Amino acid sequence: MREFGYERAVDVSGAVTLLDTDPDARFLGGGTNLVDLMKAGVERPARLVDVRELPLDRIESAPDGGLLIGATVTNSDLAAHPEVRRRYPALAQAVLAGASGQLRNMATVGGNLLQRTRCGYFTDVTAPCNKRLPGSGCPAIEGEHHNHAILGASEHCVATHPSDMAVALAAFDAVVSYETAHGPGELPLADFYLPVGDTPHLETALPSGALITGITLPPAPVATLSRYRKVRERASYAFAIGSIAAALDVRDGVVRDVRLAFGAVSSRPWRATAAEHALRGAPADAESFAAAADAELAAAEPLPHNGYKVTLIRNLVVAVLTELTEEAAR
Structure with missing residues (x-):
């Protein structure tokens, strides 16, 4: 590892000033992600600014009925919070599915959003990788890609985003708040992650030196009946090969509102807007659920060894929405 300096920030303004004066x-x-990447030589910061003790560790109800989640809230505290479990159960389930208890006790909400891909070529500094070294190529396209992207990828990168939490946040229209040396700002999660395009090394729309300070979840009555389902290759904690965050409002057998987001299929959480549009006003049955999934997955461009994800996500949509429909009828 490269030698690095360490400073503990005492307030938000001090933290952003430190990064503003030191781009390295x-x-x-x-x-839980950054230190691993430093050990592997992927990340080589000259200085770490510890923000864990900043007063950003609270979860509070917003005046409009949503939730305000501080950036240093741990994943464990987020998943256990009564209002998260009551109002946005899929979010609590996603966090619990994301890692072991030990990791959840350390990992923060802000850091979770910024974790980087687990693509083996990205984490191997001896291999080319456009995300790590722009212009060097993407060996995954011709190489090992069974768990890579089927939506929104490009010829420059087919890696997937690893976060479970971000998938649920995407389904519920979360907004990310941040602070820079020039003042505060906000980004809807839908705009937070950049498309891959020809610049896969540019992952988020955060301004340079920005510190995530919190996440706002707007009120979403549909979210009270929601579920997160994760498929992985082993029962112990592992990254998803496909996942879904779903919420459903059914009245008299008709879908009145729905939220859908997919994980492990793109470089960012994939909000399934085409499927949502197809479902609103449609019968709440397996046929409609499958047709909606097909509408979303029509844009899929699988590689030779990850086409199974198309079937996997389709089956997840039908299974989870059917379960929610049955639960609503009880």
Whole structure:
């Protein structure tokens, strides 16, 4: 590992000032992803600015009925919070599915959003990778890609985003708040992650040196009946090969509102807007659910060894929405 300096920030303004004056510094929350990448030589910051002790560790109800989640809230505290479990159960389930208890106790909400792909070529500094070294190529396209993207990829990168939490946040229209040396700002999660295009090394729309300070979940009555389902290759904690965050409002057998987001299929959480549009006003049955999934997956461009994800996501949509429909009828 490269030698690095360490400073503990005492307030938000001080933290962003430190990064503003040192472009080779990085914020450190729980370190569950950053430290691993430093050990592998992928990340090589000259200085770490520890933000874990900043007063951003609260979950509060917003005046409009939503929730305000501080950036240093741990994943464990987020999943256990009564209002998260009551109002946005799919979010609590996603966090619990994401990692072991030990990691959840360390990992922070802000850091979770910024974790980087687990693509083996990205984490191997001896291999070319456009995300790590722009212009060097994407060997996954011709190589190992069974768990890579089927939606929104490009010829420059087919890696997937690893976060479970971000998939649920995408389904519920979360907004990310941040602070820079020039003042505060906000980004809807739908705009937070950049498309791959020909610049896969540019992953988020955060301004340079920005510190995530929190996440706002707007009120979403549909979210009270929601579920997160994750498929992985082993029962112990592993990254998804496909996942879904779904919420459903059914009245008199008709879908009145629905939220859908997919994980492990793109470089960012994939909000399934085409499927949602197809479902609103449609009968709440397996045929409609399958047709909606097909509408979304029509844009899929699988590689030779990950086409199974199309069938997997289709089956997840039908299964989870059927379960929610049955639950609504009880």
